[in-house]
Amino acid sequence: MVASDAFSCLPTSCCVLSAKQVQQILLVLDIREQLIVRLALFSGMRPGEILALQWKHVAEDHVEVVHRLYRGKLDSPKTERSKRTVPSPRARVNS
Numbered sequence: 001m002v003a004s005d006a007f008s009c010l011p012t013s014c015c016v017l018s019a020k021q022v023q024q025i026l027l028v029l030d031i032r033e034q035l036i037v038r039l040a041l042f043s044g045m046r047p048g049e050i051l052a053l054q055w056k057h058v059a060e061d062h063v064e065v066v067h068r069l070y071r072g073k074l075d076s077p078k079t080e081r082s083k084r085t086v087p088s089p090r091a092r093v094n095s
Helices: 019-027 031-043 047-051 089-094
Strands: 062-065 068-070 073-075 084-087
Touching: 019 031, 031 047, 047 068
Parallel strands: none
Antiparallel strands: 062 084, 068 073
């Protein structure tokens, strides 16, 4: 498969990855990058929120979003609504 075939969609259209495409992506990533991609895909967390996570905000069944990484600095989320509890992808599968 050619890389351009894997994600063929127009730049202005909305692309949704198939389950097979997600699996292909995860197979080539190291564990750290897999976790980042899983959080982004299955929890809807933003990149800055994922990169700002600390162990004290991670529980077995959820993640507390209380910080974001913005311009290289730890910052509070943009709005109060952005501070939230996000179910972990594993918790969703098991429930």
